[in-house]
Amino acid sequence: MPLDTLVHRASRPNPVVSIEQAQALLFEHYGLQGQLHSLGSQQDLNFRVESAQHRWVLKFCHDDAAPQALAAQHEAMRHLAGHGLAVPQALAALDGRDTLAVHLGQQRLQMRVLSYLDGQPLTRLKHLGPVAIARIGQLCGEVDRALLDFQHPGLARTLQWDPRHAHKLLDHLLPALDDPGQRGRVVEMAFQAQRRLGAVSADLPLQAVHLDITDDNSVWQRDADLRWQLTGLIDFGDLVHTWRVADLAATCAALLHHGHGDPFAVLPTVAAYHRVNPLEQAELRALWPLVVLRAAVLVSSSARQLSVAPDNDYIRANVEHEWEIFDIATAEPFELMEAAIFSSVGQSIPESAGDGILPLFAHVTHSTVCRVDLSVLSEHFADGNWEQANIDERLLSGAAAGSGWACTGYGEYRLSRTRIDTCAASATCALHVQVQAPPGTDLQAPWAGTLKRLADASVVLEGASLSLHLWGLDCPSPAGTVLAAGAPLGKVDGSLLVQLCRSPDVSPPLFCTPARAAAWQSLCPSPARVLGMDCDAPLPPDAGLLLQRRDASFARSQKHYYQAPPQIERGWRNHLIDMHGQSYLDMLNNVAVLGHGHPRMAQVAARQWSLLNTNSRFHYAAIAEFSERLLALAPPGFDRVFLVNSGTEANDLAIRLAWAASGGRDMLSMLEAYHGWSVATDAISTSIADNPQALSTRPDWVHPVMAANSYRGTFRGPDCTAGYVRSVDDTLRQLDEQGRQLAGFICEPVYGNAGGIALPEGYLQQVYDRVRARGGLCIADEVQVGYGRLGEYFWGFEQQGVVPDIITMAKGMGNGHPLGAVITRREVAEALEAEGYFFSSSGGSPVSCRIGLAVLDVMAEEGLWENAKVVGRHFKARLQGLLDQHPLVGAVHGSGFYLGLELVRDRHSLAPATQETALLCERLRELGIFMQPTGDHLNILKIKPPMVTTRQSVDFFVDCVVQVLDEIQG
Structure with a gap:
C-alpha cells in the first residue's frame, strides 16, 4: 500500500450514523431490535445493542477497510474459539452474509454484528495488580500460540499499527504535535528505538497477531472475592500478519499507565507470555524498542486524529494516558529495559569476553x-x-x-x-x-x-x-x-x-x-x-524457599500473614525490615509496645541471662520488685500477682481462680470474643473468625451472652445498654432455674476483637453487679487493650468505671518476651491454693521479671502512654475524616493505639465489606504497611501498632488507606 494511503487511513474521522439510522439498518438486514448505546472507537463506530434476551455489538467502518480483512477477522475468531478462547463471533445477516456494504449519503460503510461478551475493560482502573497484568500477558501468549498456523488472504494488509511501518508513518504524523518539546522527544526516542530494532528485525518470526490485546480490549468480571477474572477478548480490527513480538509489545505499552510510573510493572506480562509461548532471543531484544515505537505512534496518531475529529471524546479522553504511556516507556535506558526483559524470563544478556583484564591495584591480595x-x-x-x-x-x-x-x-x-x-x-x-x-x-x-x-x-x-x-x-x-x-x-x-x-x-x-x-x-x-579482591556480598536467602521449608515442618494451623510474605529479620521502633532492606510500617504488632529492637530490652535480657535465669520457686529480688510494680498499677484492694507466659495462660488461670473462689463451674463469656488457645480459653472464645466451629462446639459450662456491639449488634445507638443486659439476665435466669452455681464472667472491657469498640455505657457496671450477686467473679481480659494502649485510659475497665475481681494481661508486658500476669485479691488467690499449688515453668523467671520492669521503666521515661493519647487522638481524627470521603468506611472505633476501621458496603444495612477489606490489606502490604482484618466478618482493620508510633507514620498510613480506597472504589 502506498504511504499516502496509509497516512490517509491513520487520519480518518469516524463514520457518522445516527441511532435511528443504525436501528433501521439493524432491523432491515438482521431482523434485530433493541436499545442502542454508543461505544468508543478511534476510527470506527460501535453500538451495544440490548434486547430483553440478548446483547450484540453493531459495528460500522469505512468501506476502504477491505471486506477480505473483515473476513479474516471473523475467521480468526472462529479459529480461536476452536482453541477454547472466549472471543466474539460474527452473526449472519438475513441473507447469510456476515459483512454488509451500506451507503449513507456520501459514506460507503461496512456493517456487521458480533456477539457481545459480558464484562468490562480495566482501562480506567486506578490500580491493576501484578496478577491481572500477568493474566493479560498469558492471554496474549495463548492467542499468539493459537494463531501460529492461521492463514488468510485478508492478513496481507498495510496497517498503521503494524510496527514495520512505524518510522514512515511517524514522519507524517509528527507535524500534528504542536509542542516542539514533545515533538522533539518523540523524534529522539523513536530514532533510538528504530536503530535498536534494525539490528534484530531480520530475525523476528512472523505470524498472524491480534495486535491490540490490551486492558481496553480484554473483558473482565469480578468474582465472589472481588478479584478480577478474565472472561474474553474483543476488537480484532488490527488483525495482521507481522512480527509475533509486536503483539506483546502492544500489550505491554497499553499496560504501562497502570504501573504508577514504573516500566518494570509490566514485566509480569512478559514472563507470563513467555511461559505459554516462549520468546526467541531476537524478540527479547526487540520488545522494548517496539514498546517505545508503539507509544510514539499512539501519541502522534491521537494528535493527528484530534486535528481531523476534534469532537471525538473517545480520543480526547485517551490522550492524557497515552502520553503517560510514552513517558513511562522512555523513562529508563533501553539497555536497562532489555536487561530487565531477559531477567524476567530467567535469562541473561550475553556477556562479552573479559580476557586480559589487569587488576586495578597491582599488589593487593x-x-x-x-x-x-x-x-x-x-x-x-x-x-x-x-x-x-x-x-x-x-x-x-x-x-x-x-x-x-x-x-x-x-x-x-x-x-x-x-x-x-x-x-x-x-x-x-x-x-x-x-x-x-x-x-x-x-x-x-x-x-x-x-x-x-x-x-x-x-x-x-x-x-x-x-x-x-x-x-x-x-x-x-x-x-x-x-x-x-x-x-x-x-x-x-x-x-x-x-x-x-x-x-x-x-x-x-x-x-x-x-x-x-x-x-x-x-x-x-x-x-x-x-x-582483585573478594568483594561480592552473599545473596539474601530465597524467601519463597524458606516458606516451603516452614510449611514442610511447622504445623500449618499456625498461620502466617499473607500468601507470599516478605522475610522479616529485623525491626526498629514501629517498622519491620526484610532481607532486602525494605521497611514496612507495623500497624498490627501490639506485642512490641516499646517498638522493635529496643536497646534496653537487649541490655536487660543479656545482663540477667549472664547472671541467672531459673524458675519462680527460687528466691531472687526481681520477682518481688516486679510484683510490687504491677500491684501499684492496679486499683486499691488488689494485692496478689501470678506471673505466667502468655495471655492464654493468664486467662486460663483466671478461669481456674473463678472456679476455686466461687465453687461453681459455669462461665459467662461474650459472643464474638477471643481469649486464647488452651482448652479452657478456647472454650470461652466464640469468635468464628478464629474458630469457624466456635458456636457449635462450646462445652456445657460456657454460656455466651449477646455481643454488646453498639455499632452492628442487635441493639444499637447510645441507649442500647438495657437490651444487652437483658441478654445476660436471660442467661442468668436459666442458670438459676437449673440451680447451677455461677463461677464468673469474662470479657474484654473494650471489645478488642471487634476493633476496639467501647462497650455500651454502664454495661459492665450492671453485669458485674448481677454476677457478683450470684457469687461469681468478674474477669477483665486486658491482654490486648490494657497497659496504656488505649491512651485515654491505662486499663480498659476504667472506661466503664468499674473494678473487676481479676485482671489478666500479657502482650506488651514483655515487649515480645513471653510474659503474662494475673492480678487479683488475696482471698481469690488463696482459694486456688486450697486446691494445690500453681506453677509456671518460665512465668516469673528472673529474665522475664527484669524485662517486665524495664518495659515499665521505658514506658514512663519515653512517655509512651502520653504518646498513645496524643498521637492516638490525631490518628482517630484522621480516620474519622474518612467517613465523609469514602462510602466504604462505616465507623471508627477505639482510642489511642487500639483503633478499628470498619468497612461496610452499605451504612444502613451494615453489610460487611469483607472482600474489600482483604484487598485493602493486601494492597497496603504492597505499599509497605502490615495490616490485617479482624472481626467475625473480617471487615475491620484492627489497628494496634507499637506505642512509639509517630504522627508521621500515622499520616503515612492514613494517606495510603485513602489511596487504596480510591483504587477499590474507582
Missing part, C-alpha cells in the same frame, strides 16, 4: 582486604545506628585501621539505605564497591581505553566492552586521553568508589531497588576481577 558487612543482619548495626549520617563510611574506615585496606560488598542490600514511611521502594542494592586504601595508593588501567570526566565528579575509563567508573581518584590525565592496559591511572587518597558498566551510553546509579537489582547487575557486573 584477597587476604589483605577486610570486607565490611553492611547488610540487614550486620553485627555492626544496633540501636538504630544505621540511621546516622555516613555510618557506612565510618565503619569502612574503622575496618581499614589494621591493614589499611577494607571494602564494601557488591550486590549487598544496605541497611543504611532503608527509608521509612514511604510507598517508594528503598534503593538498597549496591551496584558498586567502596574501597578504603592507604594514602597514595597507585592505580593502573585494567584495559586499554579512553578517559572521560562526568558531571558527577567521576572519572570513566571507557574500554571496548566495559566502562570503569571511579569516584575519589586523583587522575592527572585530561579527558580524551587514551591509555594502554597497565598504564598509570592515578592515585587514591583514602576512599574510592568503583563501578563497572557494560554500556557507554548509560550512567548507572550507585544503588538500585530490589526489583531492579537483577537488571542493573547485568549492566553493572561485579568489579571483583578488576579489584
Whole structure:
C-alpha cells in the first residue's frame, strides 16, 4: 500500500450514523431490535445493542477497510474459539452474509454484528495488580500460540499499527504535535528505538497477531472475592500478519499507565507470555524498542486524529494516558529495559569476553582486604545506628585501621539505605564497591581505553566492552586521553568508589531497588576481577524457599500473614525490615509496645541471662520488685500477682481462680470474643473468625451472652445498654432455674476483637453487679487493650468505671518476651491454693521479671502512654475524616493505639465489606504497611501498632488507606 494511503487511513474521522439510522439498518438486514448505546472507537463506530434476551455489538467502518480483512477477522475468531478462547463471533445477516456494504449519503460503510461478551475493560482502573497484568500477558501468549498456523488472504494488509511501518508513518504524523518539546522527544526516542530494532528485525518470526490485546480490549468480571477474572477478548480490527513480538509489545505499552510510573510493572506480562509461548532471543531484544515505537505512534496518531475529529471524546479522553504511556516507556535506558526483559524470563544478556583484564591495584591480595558487612543482619548495626549520617563510611574506615585496606560488598542490600514511611521502594542494592586504601595508593588501567570526566565528579575509563567508573581518584590525565592496559591511572587518597558498566551510553546509579537489582547487575557486573579482591556480598536467602521449608515442618494451623510474605529479620521502633532492606510500617504488632529492637530490652535480657535465669520457686529480688510494680498499677484492694507466659495462660488461670473462689463451674463469656488457645480459653472464645466451629462446639459450662456491639449488634445507638443486659439476665435466669452455681464472667472491657469498640455505657457496671450477686467473679481480659494502649485510659475497665475481681494481661508486658500476669485479691488467690499449688515453668523467671520492669521503666521515661493519647487522638481524627470521603468506611472505633476501621458496603444495612477489606490489606502490604482484618466478618482493620508510633507514620498510613480506597472504589 502506498504511504499516502496509509497516512490517509491513520487520519480518518469516524463514520457518522445516527441511532435511528443504525436501528433501521439493524432491523432491515438482521431482523434485530433493541436499545442502542454508543461505544468508543478511534476510527470506527460501535453500538451495544440490548434486547430483553440478548446483547450484540453493531459495528460500522469505512468501506476502504477491505471486506477480505473483515473476513479474516471473523475467521480468526472462529479459529480461536476452536482453541477454547472466549472471543466474539460474527452473526449472519438475513441473507447469510456476515459483512454488509451500506451507503449513507456520501459514506460507503461496512456493517456487521458480533456477539457481545459480558464484562468490562480495566482501562480506567486506578490500580491493576501484578496478577491481572500477568493474566493479560498469558492471554496474549495463548492467542499468539493459537494463531501460529492461521492463514488468510485478508492478513496481507498495510496497517498503521503494524510496527514495520512505524518510522514512515511517524514522519507524517509528527507535524500534528504542536509542542516542539514533545515533538522533539518523540523524534529522539523513536530514532533510538528504530536503530535498536534494525539490528534484530531480520530475525523476528512472523505470524498472524491480534495486535491490540490490551486492558481496553480484554473483558473482565469480578468474582465472589472481588478479584478480577478474565472472561474474553474483543476488537480484532488490527488483525495482521507481522512480527509475533509486536503483539506483546502492544500489550505491554497499553499496560504501562497502570504501573504508577514504573516500566518494570509490566514485566509480569512478559514472563507470563513467555511461559505459554516462549520468546526467541531476537524478540527479547526487540520488545522494548517496539514498546517505545508503539507509544510514539499512539501519541502522534491521537494528535493527528484530534486535528481531523476534534469532537471525538473517545480520543480526547485517551490522550492524557497515552502520553503517560510514552513517558513511562522512555523513562529508563533501553539497555536497562532489555536487561530487565531477559531477567524476567530467567535469562541473561550475553556477556562479552573479559580476557586480559589487569587488576586495578597491582599488589593487593584477597587476604589483605577486610570486607565490611553492611547488610540487614550486620553485627555492626544496633540501636538504630544505621540511621546516622555516613555510618557506612565510618565503619569502612574503622575496618581499614589494621591493614589499611577494607571494602564494601557488591550486590549487598544496605541497611543504611532503608527509608521509612514511604510507598517508594528503598534503593538498597549496591551496584558498586567502596574501597578504603592507604594514602597514595597507585592505580593502573585494567584495559586499554579512553578517559572521560562526568558531571558527577567521576572519572570513566571507557574500554571496548566495559566502562570503569571511579569516584575519589586523583587522575592527572585530561579527558580524551587514551591509555594502554597497565598504564598509570592515578592515585587514591583514602576512599574510592568503583563501578563497572557494560554500556557507554548509560550512567548507572550507585544503588538500585530490589526489583531492579537483577537488571542493573547485568549492566553493572561485579568489579571483583578488576579489584582483585573478594568483594561480592552473599545473596539474601530465597524467601519463597524458606516458606516451603516452614510449611514442610511447622504445623500449618499456625498461620502466617499473607500468601507470599516478605522475610522479616529485623525491626526498629514501629517498622519491620526484610532481607532486602525494605521497611514496612507495623500497624498490627501490639506485642512490641516499646517498638522493635529496643536497646534496653537487649541490655536487660543479656545482663540477667549472664547472671541467672531459673524458675519462680527460687528466691531472687526481681520477682518481688516486679510484683510490687504491677500491684501499684492496679486499683486499691488488689494485692496478689501470678506471673505466667502468655495471655492464654493468664486467662486460663483466671478461669481456674473463678472456679476455686466461687465453687461453681459455669462461665459467662461474650459472643464474638477471643481469649486464647488452651482448652479452657478456647472454650470461652466464640469468635468464628478464629474458630469457624466456635458456636457449635462450646462445652456445657460456657454460656455466651449477646455481643454488646453498639455499632452492628442487635441493639444499637447510645441507649442500647438495657437490651444487652437483658441478654445476660436471660442467661442468668436459666442458670438459676437449673440451680447451677455461677463461677464468673469474662470479657474484654473494650471489645478488642471487634476493633476496639467501647462497650455500651454502664454495661459492665450492671453485669458485674448481677454476677457478683450470684457469687461469681468478674474477669477483665486486658491482654490486648490494657497497659496504656488505649491512651485515654491505662486499663480498659476504667472506661466503664468499674473494678473487676481479676485482671489478666500479657502482650506488651514483655515487649515480645513471653510474659503474662494475673492480678487479683488475696482471698481469690488463696482459694486456688486450697486446691494445690500453681506453677509456671518460665512465668516469673528472673529474665522475664527484669524485662517486665524495664518495659515499665521505658514506658514512663519515653512517655509512651502520653504518646498513645496524643498521637492516638490525631490518628482517630484522621480516620474519622474518612467517613465523609469514602462510602466504604462505616465507623471508627477505639482510642489511642487500639483503633478499628470498619468497612461496610452499605451504612444502613451494615453489610460487611469483607472482600474489600482483604484487598485493602493486601494492597497496603504492597505499599509497605502490615495490616490485617479482624472481626467475625473480617471487615475491620484492627489497628494496634507499637506505642512509639509517630504522627508521621500515622499520616503515612492514613494517606495510603485513602489511596487504596480510591483504587477499590474507582
